[in-house]
Structure formats: C-alpha cells, structure tokens
Amino acid sequence: MTDPVRTQCPYCGVGCGLTVTASPNRLGNPAPKVTGDRSHPSSQGMICVKGATVAESIDTNRLKTPMIRESLDGNFRPCSWEEAFDRIVQEIRTLIEKNETDSICLYGSGQFQTEDYYIAQKLIKGCLGTNNFDANSRLCMSTAVAAYLQSFGSDGPPCCYEDLELTDLAFLIGTNTAECHPIIFNRLHKYLKRTPNAKLIVVDPRATKTAEAADLHLAIHPGTDIDLLNGIAYLLQLWGKLDRDFIDNHTRDFSRYEEVIRHYPPEVVTRKCGINSEDLEKAARYWAESNRVLSLWSMGINQSSEGTAKARTIINLHLMTGNIGKPGAGPFSLTGQPNAMGGREAGGLCHLLPGYRSVKNPDHRAEVEAAWGLPPGRISPVPGRDAWSMITGLETGEVKFLWIAATNPAVSMPDLERTKAALRKSPFTVYQDAYYPTETSAYAHLLLPAAQWGEKTGTMTNSERMVTLTTAFRPPVGQARADWEIFAEVGRRLGFPEMFDFADPAAVHREFVGLTRGRPCDMSGMGHDRLAKEPLQWPYPEGNEDKSTDKRLYTDKKFYTPDGKAVFAAYHSRGLAEPPDGDYPLVLTIGRLYGHWHTRTRTAHIEKIVKMHPKPFIEIHPRDAAKFGIEDGQTVEVSSRRGFAYFPARVTMAIAPGCVFVPMHWGALWEDNAEANNLTHSAACPISLEPELKACAVTLVPVSLKSSRFLVESGQLTSTR
Numbered sequence: 001m002t003d004p005v006r007t008q009c010p011y012c013g014v015g016c017g018l019t020v021t022a023s024p025n026r027l028g029n030p031a032p033k034v035t036g037d038r039s040h041p042s043s044q045g046m047i048c049v050k051g052a053t054v055a056e057s058i059d060t061n062r063l064k065t066p067m068i069r070e071s072l073d074g075n076f077r078p079c080s081w082e083e084a085f086d087r088i089v090q091e092i093r094t095l096i097e098k099n100e101t102d103s104i105c106l107y108g109s110g111q112f113q114t115e116d117y118y119i120a121q122k123l124i125k126g127c128l129g130t131n132n133f134d135a136n137s138r139l140c141m142s143t144a145v146a147a148y149l150q151s152f153g154s155d156g157p158p159c160c161y162e163d164l165e166l167t168d169l170a171f172l173i174g175t176n177t178a179e180c181h182p183i184i185f186n187r188l189h190k191y192l193k194r195t196p197n198a199k200l201i202v203v204d205p206r207a208t209k210t211a212e213a214a215d216l217h218l219a220i221h222p223g224t225d226i227d228l229l230n231g232i233a234y235l236l237q238l239w240g241k242l243d244r245d246f247i248d249n250h251t252r253d254f255s256r257y258e259e260v261i262r263h264y265p266p267e268v269v270t271r272k273c274g275i276n277s278e279d280l281e282k283a284a285r286y287w288a289e290s291n292r293v294l295s296l297w298s299m300g301i302n303q304s305s306e307g308t309a310k311a312r313t314i315i316n317l318h319l320m321t322g323n324i325g326k327p328g329a330g331p332f333s334l335t336g337q338p339n340a341m342g343g344r345e346a347g348g349l350c351h352l353l354p355g356y357r358s359v360k361n362p363d364h365r366a367e368v369e370a371a372w373g374l375p376p377g378r379i380s381p382v383p384g385r386d387a388w389s390m391i392t393g394l395e396t397g398e399v400k401f402l403w404i405a406a407t408n409p410a411v412s413m414p415d416l417e418r419t420k421a422a423l424r425k426s427p428f429t430v431y432q433d434a435y436y437p438t439e440t441s442a443y444a445h446l447l448l449p450a451a452q453w454g455e456k457t458g459t460m461t462n463s464e465r466m467v468t469l470t471t472a473f474r475p476p477v478g479q480a481r482a483d484w485e486i487f488a489e490v491g492r493r494l495g496f497p498e499m500f501d502f503a504d505p506a507a508v509h510r511e512f513v514g515l516t517r518g519r520p521c522d523m524s525g526m527g528h529d530r531l532a533k534e535p536l537q538w539p540y541p542e543g544n545e546d547k548s549t550d551k552r553l554y555t556d557k558k559f560y561t562p563d564g565k566a567v568f569a570a571y572h573s574r575g576l577a578e579p580p581d582g583d584y585p586l587v588l589t590i591g592r593l594y595g596h597w598h599t600r601t602r603t604a605h606i607e608k609i610v611k612m613h614p615k616p617f618i619e620i621h622p623r624d625a626a627k628f629g630i631e632d633g634q635t636v637e638v639s640s641r642r643g644f645a646y647f648p649a650r651v652t653m654a655i656a657p658g659c660v661f662v663p664m665h666w667g668a669l670w671e672d673n674a675e676a677n678n679l680t681h682s683a684a685c686p687i688s689l690e691p692e693l694k695a696c697a698v699t700l701v702p703v704s705l706k707s708s709r710f711l712v713e714s715g716q717l718t719s720t721r
Contacts, residue, residue: 012336015463092494103398123488130384134350155356168198171296177296180592207653225300230269295317300589313571391413402428410423431444525542578641578681586699616674617648632650
C-alpha cells in the first residue's frame with residue numbers, strides 16, 4: 001500500500017468513511033494507519049474509538065486455513081480448500097438426493113459486504129431452491145424492515161443525516177445513540193448546542209450518555225413505549241395539532257388509529273409508563289410546536305415481542321403531523337451493523353429477494369428467476385427459516401446442514417443454553433469467519449477462513465442509504481478468501497458454473513444493481529468505478545448520474561402502497577412478553593458499550609478498548625440494591641427462568657428502579673458465567689420475528705458463602721448445589 005485507501009468502518013450502521021495509509025509500526029515495518037475520511041458525506045472526517053483502532057486487530061487470532069473434524073468431541077486438523085469444498089458439496093448433494101433440500105440453512109451477517117450477501121442469495125434461494133437464508137439482522141433490523149414495509153409499502157429509511165442538523169425536535173426512543181452510533185450523535189449534539197430552540201427528547205429507562213444531553217428524559221417502564229406514543233397522539237389530537245390535509249390526502253386508516261388512541265388519556269399513560277403528567281405534556285407540546293420532527297430508534301424498539309407495533313406507532317406520529325418527506329423530519333431507524341442495509345437490498349432475510357422483493361410475490365420471483373436464468377418455479381414461494389427457527393430445526397432434526405458465516409450465535413442468540421444444546425445436535429455445521437477461536441467455532445465440524453475488512457473489496461450501505469466502496473488495502477492472511485468467492489465456488493461445484501462466472505467483486509456488483517433497476521432501492525447507476533470517486537446515496541438510477549435525486553424518500557407524498565397512501569397502524573400496548581412477578585421481580589435489559597462491538601471478536605484484542613471496558617457489570621438502582629442486600633462492587637448472581645450469570649454490581653441512579661442493565665459483549669471465551677443471553681428468552685414479534693432481547697424477568701442474589709452455585713462454578717467449592 002503506497003497511496004491512501006478510502007474505505008468504510010466495519011462496525012456500526014453509521015457507515016463512517018475511513019482513510020488507510022501505511023505507517024511504520026514499532027518494528028519499523030509498514031502498518032495500516034486509520035484516520036477519518038473528511039470527504040465522506042456521512043461522517044465528515046469524524047471517527048470513534050472503534051474505527052480509530054480497527055487495524056490493531058486485523059492480524060490477531062486469525063483463522064488462516066480450513067480445518068475439519070469428524071465430530072464435535074474431536075480435534076480440528078488443517079485441511080485443504082479442495083477437501084473443504086468436497087465435503088460441503090458432498091453433504092449438500094446427499095441432502096438434495098434425499099429430497100431434503102429444505103434441511104439446508106445458511107445464517108449470515110450484517111458484516112457481509114453486499115456482494116457476499118448477493119451471491120449467498122443466488123446460491124441458496126436460486127440454485128438450491130430453498131429460502132433458508134437468514135442473517136443476524138433478524139436480531140437487529142427486521143422490525144424496522146417490517147414497519148416500513150407495512151406503513152409505506154417498502155423498506156428503506158426515508159431520512160438522511162443532514163436532517164440531524166435541520167430538525168426542530170429530535171425524538172430518540174430505544175436508542176443510546178451517543179454510545180451505539182456516536183458519530184450520528186456528534187452531528188446532532190453539535191447542532192443542538194448551536195441551535196437553542198431545537199429540542200431533544202430521549203426515551204430510555206437508563207440515564208445514558210444520550211439522555212444526559214436531553215431537554216427531556218422520559219425514563220419509562222420497559223415495555224410501555226406504545227402507551228407513551230399513543231398518549232402523545234391523544235394530546236396532539238385533543239389540542240387539534242394534526243396535519244389534516246396530509247392525513248386526508250396521503251394516508252388511510254386514520255379512523256382506526258383514532259379509535260385506539262382515545263383509550264390513552266394522560267392519567268392512564270402516566271400510570272403505566274411511570275412518568276409524571278407534566279413530562280408527558282411537555283413531550284407532546286414539543287411535538288405540537290415543532291414544524292420538523294425527526295425520530296430516531298434502534299434496538300430498544302426493534303428487539304421486542306411487539307417491535308413492529310412500536311415502530312409503526314412511531315411512524316403514526318409522523319403521519320398525523322405530516323412530519324415526513326421534508327428536511328429535518330421523518331421516522332429514522334438507525335441500522336445496527338455496517339451493512340445490514342445492504343443485506344436488505346440484496347434480499348438477505350428468509351422472506352426477501354434482491355431489490356426489495358418478496359418471495360411471496362409471484363411477479364418478484366419470476367423477475368429474479370429470469371435474471372438468474374432459472375426455470376420458472378425454482379424460487380420457493382414459502383419464506384424460509386428465520387434465525388430462531390434454524391435453532392428449533394436443529395432441535396427437531398429438521399435442519400441437517402447449517403452454514404454460519406461472519407457471526408457468533410453462540411453468544412448473540414437468545415436463550416443461550418438452549419441455543420448451544422441445539423448447535424450440538426447439528427449433523428454438520430460449517431463455520432466461516434475471520435477469527436479463531438470464537439464461541440461458535442466450538443460447535444463446528446468445518447472451519448473456513450474468511451477475508452475480512454481491508455482484505456476484500458465490496459460495497460456497504462449505511463443507515464442513510466449511502467453506499468460506500470470498501471476497498472482492500474492488503475491481501476488476505478493465509479488461505480483466507482472473500483465470503484462471496486467461497487459461496488460462488490460451492491455453486492460452481494454443485495453444477496452451476498455459468499451462474500457464478502464472476503471475474504471480481506465489481507462484476508458481482510454490476511449484476512446485483514441490475515436487479516435493483518426500477519425498484520425503490522434503485523442503484524442501477526452505481527458501479528465500483530463510480531463509487532471509487534465518492535459514496536453515493538440511493539435511489540441512484542442509471543442515467544441520473546447528475547445526482548439530481550432527492551436525499552429523502554417520499555418528498556412527493558407518494559408511497560409504495562397500491563393506492564400511494566401511507567397506512568396508519570392501530571395497536572394497543574401488550575407490554576413485555578415476560579413481565580416481572582414475585583419470583584423474578586426485576587426487568588433485565590441488555591445493550592452495547594461505546595468501545596466494544598458485539599461479541600468482541602475484534603475489540604477484545606485492542607488494548608485501548610479493553611482498558612476502557614475491562615469487565616462486564618450490572619447496573620442496579622440503589623433502591624433495588626438495598627432491597628436485595630447488594631453493595632456496590634459486590635458480585636451478584638442474576639437468574640431468569642432459563643439460566644444465570646454473575647456480574648459485579650454497579651449501584652447507580654442511572655438505571656430506573658425495577659430495571660437492571662448488563663452489557664452483551666462477554667462470551668464464554670472472555671469471562672466465566674457473564675453471558676447476558678443465558679438469561680434472555682426467544683419470544684419474538686409475530687410480524688418481524690425479531691426476539692425480545694431487550695427485556696426479561698430476573699432476580700438477584702448477592703454472592704456470599706451461602707451462594708454455593710457461584711462458588712462451585714468458580715472452583716472455590718467442590719460440593720454441588
């Protein structure tokens with residue numbers, strides 16, 4: 001590497017631009033130096049600690065060669081790519097010959113580049129004819145997908161980051177933006193400080209770094225988001241603060257929504273949410289007095305058994321006040337992973353096809369079959385297994401071949417002991433990743449080394465629909481290969497050489513964007529050569545290279561529904577899937593910390609970040625700490641109906657009474673018995689199928705000599721429970 005290379009950060013959905021240059025390391029050898037790309041329109045040169053240190057993990061704990069073993073109790077041995085591909089093809093062909101193609105599953109990741117996602121869809125949904133591809137976006141963004149689709153007729157966040165600096169009111173709910181999307185928050189916070197009339201509302205049971213900056217912090221009880229939102233709507237209607245022209249001419253089903261919100265007067269809402277009437281009225285006044293309202297949400301909304309209902313109820317407030325399709329306004333879902341948006345565009349969930357198409361739509365299936373040269377009827381009309389259904393399929397024996405790539409479900413899935421027991425039942429699991437070991441590698445029969453950030457070229461789409469070319473600046477380590485190359489080689493060996501005849505990722509991208517032509521996410525005017533000059537935001541159709549497309553969706557007030565109108569949703573609040581009770585009186589919520597990323601496969605190897613967040617912990621309100629006899633710093637046993645974990649207590653006013661918080665990042669490789677998802681359950685939104693990872697019922701026990709379970713687990717006692 002001699003010239004600076006422009007790329008994108010591989011962590012969160014902000015999609016920050018990075019510049020990589022060669023700089024001598026401590027030994028005097030060239031090493032990549034990462035800085036913010038000032039020319040990138042999304043991040044404008046800003047960078048957080050994760051992006052600044054990402055190159056420090058690029059050579060640590062890498063998987064460099066394929067490895068295989070015959071059983072999970074055996075040891076891995078190195079093998080050639082030839083042996084690895086032969087074994088994969090053999091296993092798949094055996095299942096095809098037995099007419100058991102639907103027992104084959106591929107579980108992917110928002111860490112994929114779009115080219116990886118696309119080739120995986122072509123292999124699984126096209127060549128094999130099963131829709132059993134799902135991604136860890138199912139645990140992340142599938143709720144937002146469902147909400148946008150049902151309210152607007154299509155997926156796709158309608159806003160852009162410029163709106164952060166144009167709004168009158170930023171309404172943040174279910175998002176700790178300051179820590180989870182720091183550069184977005186930096187842009188918003190700078191704007192708010194220089195614009196005193198603009199307001200910030202934060203809805204969160206924790207007093208997070210985000211909440212500390214708010215004009216109004218609403219620490220509602222977990223599971224009462226819809227109560228709050230419907231309560232705001234009640235007051236807006238009572239005060240006559242509606243955009244009647246927009247409602248009458250550009251929406252439908254408002255009368256159904258009116259029937260619901262009349263049941264949410266302030267006295268009901270404040271009691272359910274645990275807030276006072278003055279704060280509820282202040283929130284509604286802020287909405288009523290703002291011409292441009294921008295709402296931001298993330299996992300606190302999405303990871304819920306009523307997640308789609310919550311997200312659509314946020315959208316309702318925008319529809320009833322006309323706050324969409326204009327600068328500074330709109331319902332903005334913040335994507336969790338760097339290319340979860342690209343996955344949505346490429347069809348990377350079990351019910352989707354490339355170009356924002358649905359497997360249920362016969363016209364959509366026919367369009368993709370024609371583009372791929374498949375016979376009519378090859379693509380199944382039945383949605384495949386979602387992520388959790390893959391786990392239950394392992395339990396029942398219906399899943400017989402599981403391929404996991406670029407994700408770590410042995411830490412990130414809910415109900416973790418059940419998940420691990422199911423993974424042990426898999427007849428054959430392929431695990432494709434850049435790092436080894438991970439918690440999931442313990443459940444694999446075949447390991448495939450994947451090229452990672454900096455070692456492969458491809459595209460990623462961030463939360464504002466900005467597509468960035470992530471350019472390789474070094475060759476892959478060892479025998480690692482790009483994910484799309486691995487999928488393509490399997491496709492060729494299964495007898496589909498013409499379908500995977502791609503010279504490079506640019507050729508893959510050309511085919512993919514061709515399938516977006518005329519679709520809501522039209523990127524047909526993009527190509528790697530064009531993106532090498534600058535990132536581009538979709539829609540960006542071919543022939544429109546003058547960039548005259550609007551930065552926002554729905555500026556013409558026309559939506560992708562059959563009648564062109566947005567649709568109101570009418571939902572009553574159902575609350576938590578597992579509310580607290582006498583046995584488990586507290587609500588546990590889990591989340592991310594600023595420095596770490598997901599299951600720490602990268603960040604655990606970066607000294608600065610480890611020093612920043614050295615250990616997991618549990619936040620407990622002083623009132624609850626006193627009730628359970630817990631002192632600050634004391635080890636606490638946290639148990640739910642599914643499992644237990646141990647954390648040092650952090651007694652703090654930053655968490656609401658009745659609620660406790662633990663970070664999600666520590667798997668079994670990094671800390672004994674501190675896996676947050678040992679506690680969580682698998683109850684999911686019936687529409688988006690996204691699990692309620694954000695809330696479960698728990699109880700606490702301070703660890704003492706009477707707490708034999710902890711002492712046994714830690715080796716301090718030999719007796720059993």
